[in-house]
Amino acid sequence: MSSHLATRPDESVDYDEIYAEGIIVEKDPNLTHSVKVRDLKKSFGSFDVLTGLNLDFADDSITTILGPSGTGKSVLLKHIVGLLEPDSGIVEVFGQDLWRISEKERQEIRKRFGVLFQDGALFGSMNIYDNVAFPLRKHTDKRESEIREIVMSRLEEVGLTKAVGKFPGEVSGGMKKRAGFARALVLNPSVVMFDEPDSGLDPVRTSLLNDLILKVHAEHGGTYILVTHDILTARKVSDYVGVVWKGKLIHYGDTEEAFNSEMPFVRQFLSGNSVGPLGMD
Numbered sequence: 001m002s003s004h005l006a007t008r009p010d011e012s013v014d015y016d017e018i019y020a021e022g023i024i025v026e027k028d029p030n031l032t033h034s035v036k037v038r039d040l041k042k043s044f045g046s047f048d049v050l051t052g053l054n055l056d057f058a059d060d061s062i063t064t065i066l067g068p069s070g071t072g073k074s075v076l077l078k079h080i081v082g083l084l085e086p087d088s089g090i091v092e093v094f095g096q097d098l099w100r101i102s103e104k105e106r107q108e109i110r111k112r113f114g115v116l117f118q119d120g121a122l123f124g125s126m127n128i129y130d131n132v133a134f135p136l137r138k139h140t141d142k143r144e145s146e147i148r149e150i151v152m153s154r155l156e157e158v159g160l161t162k163a164v165g166k167f168p169g170e171v172s173g174g175m176k177k178r179a180g181f182a183r184a185l186v187l188n189p190s191v192v193m194f195d196e197p198d199s200g201l202d203p204v205r206t207s208l209l210n211d212l213i214l215k216v217h218a219e220h221g222g223t224y225i226l227v228t229h230d231i232l233t234a235r236k237v238s239d240y241v242g243v244v245w246k247g248k249l250i251h252y253g254d255t256e257e258a259f260n261s262e263m264p265f266v267r268q269f270l271s272g273n274s275v276g277p278l279g280m281d
């Protein structure tokens with residue numbers, strides 16, 4: 001990494017205080033936002049995880065959420081799909097406040113999401129084909145012939161047509177992720193979320209998966225929200241980058257802005273530097 005990123009932070013500065021408020025992004029009036037998060041707060045017991053997070057996700061773009069482990073990124077995604085209820089604040093999806101509607105309505109909204117969890121979250125007892133067919137069988141009344149067409153075209157897209165009969169335990173980590181991605185896409189979601197799609201993959205497979213994400217996004221569009229701590233992934237796939245620290249958004253901008261940020265924390269994080277406001281705590 002270039003040496004200017006290694007700037008030693010001013011030790012007299014209290015970064016916690018500087019970042020304490022988080023930021024509120026001024027919206028680009030030319031963009032629409034199907035997913036809006038307002039002053040979101042969530043604690044587990046006495047542990048405050050999300051502490052007032054604000055972010056609207058630009059439609060038809062890929063927004064990457066970066067931040068250290070344990071900072072609330074997965075908790076944020078779970079709020080967006082309505083699996084967790086905020087202590088306070090609002091999660092608005094497709095114009096609906098997720099917690100002012102019924103559970104049934106939330107479930108309807110969830111069908112418009114595709115989610116790829118960290119490990120692909122495939123059912124171990126089903127082969128790849130049945131895993132990918134599962135959402136269609138569960139949520140639609142399509143006939144098996146129609147389902148086959150959709151499943152096979154998605155599996156072709158992710159390069160898995162030869163693995164249809166294999167079980168998750170019989171394929172590589174990269175193949176599991178691709179199968180999970182295919183499954184996340186079968187209902188033609190408007191919003192697709194990825195929680196650390198690159199975890200457990202070697203750099204080459206990560207890069208191939210990133211290419212796949214970009215290809216599928218270019219083809220089908222949609223609002224993509226990607227959580228990662230892989231800097232190369234963020235740089236390659238993002239239109240926008242949000243940086244979360246201690247449960248708040250502290251930086252937001254396009255990818256160039258993030259990688260050129262002057263903020264000591266953002267610099268440190270994006271350069272993987274051990275010197276900076278981000279410690280081991």
Ligand SMILES: Nc1ncnc2c1ncn2[C@@H]1O[C@H](COP(=O)(O)OP(=O)(O)O)[C@@H](O)[C@H]1O
Pocket residue numbers: 044049067068069070071072073074075076
């Ligand atoms: N359901 C839960 N109950 C209690 N604590 C939780 C729960 N979910 C997450 N946490 C805690 O919240 C913090 C943030 O978690 P998470 O969002 O998973 O972090 P990350 O940014 O690494 O994805 C962690 O300390 C985690 O242990």
Ligand SMILES: [Mg+2]
Pocket residue numbers: 073074075195
């Ligand atoms: Mg996580």
